[in-house]
Amino acid sequence: MRTAYVLGGANCVWNDLRACLGDEQMPDGMSLGIRPLHVDEAYVAVNDVGVKLPYALEAWVSYHGHFLAKVLRRQRQTNGYSKAVHYFAPRGDGPSWFDPLDNAYFPGQIHGGSSGLLAVKVSLTDLLFDRVILCGIPMTHTPHFHKSEDDDLAGWKDAESYRQGWLEALPHLRGRCFSMSGWTKELLGSP
Numbered sequence: 001m002r003t004a005y006v007l008g009g010a011n012c013v014w015n016d017l018r019a020c021l022g023d024e025q026m027p028d029g030m031s032l033g034i035r036p037l038h039v040d041e042a043y044v045a046v047n048d049v050g051v052k053l054p055y056a057l058e059a060w061v062s063y064h065g066h067f068l069a070k071v072l073r074r075q076r077q078t079n080g081y082s083k084a085v086h087y088f089a090p091r092g093d094g095p096s097w098f099d100p101l102d103n104a105y106f107p108g109q110i111h112g113g114s115s116g117l118l119a120v121k122v123s124l125t126d127l128l129f130d131r132v133i134l135c136g137i138p139m140t141h142t143p144h145f146h147k148s149e150d151d152d153l154a155g156w157k158d159a160e161s162y163r164q165g166w167l168e169a170l171p172h173l174r175g176r177c178f179s180m181s182g183w184t185k186e187l188l189g190s191p
Helices: 013-021 065-078 114-126 159-173 182-188
Strands: 003-007 041-046 059-061 086-088 131-135 177-179
Touching: 003 013, 003 114, 013 131, 041 114, 059 065, 059 114, 065 086, 086 114, 114 131, 114 159, 159 182, 177 182
Parallel strands: 003 041, 003 131, 041 059, 059 086, 131 177
Antiparallel strands: none
16 A cells, blocks of 8 residues: 655644654664655655655645745755655646646545645545555644744644635545544544
8 A cells, every 4th residue: 555644834743753653763864753664655745844854755745836946945955855756736836847737626626725635635646645644734723843832823824714625625535544633633533
């Protein structure tokens, strides 16, 4: 079974990932405290978390494709990390060298569900993963991963406005998409 770990921008992303992939027998150099991925597993990054993940990315996904291409990709390169195998954004929102993405929604979905849901759609329908595990995509008012609680007391204020898209996509997610935290964990269950 092929599994994509879709990493979002909430401050719980690294704890979620460690809870999913933690291993007490870590080889030297595994700074995040996670085991290496198996051949049938891959990372799919959402927005700026891809700048901070030192491991190979199967895909990097955003509704903000031009920002991903012009700013975030360069920051990842400056950090000395490899390029993603695939880059996705809705057609017109990214440069021409991005993988073509004509449809950003699941069938029956009429509301957007954030770049996190876009990454789930890409993982399941475009990259053909069998299942997805969400890390750092709680869809709650959680602060961003690079901000402290003091910097961003309210967290991501728009989280709830995107939940309708997730509910519309639910028939495509059940039994295939799981979450490590927050509202999405309540909706989808944990792996």
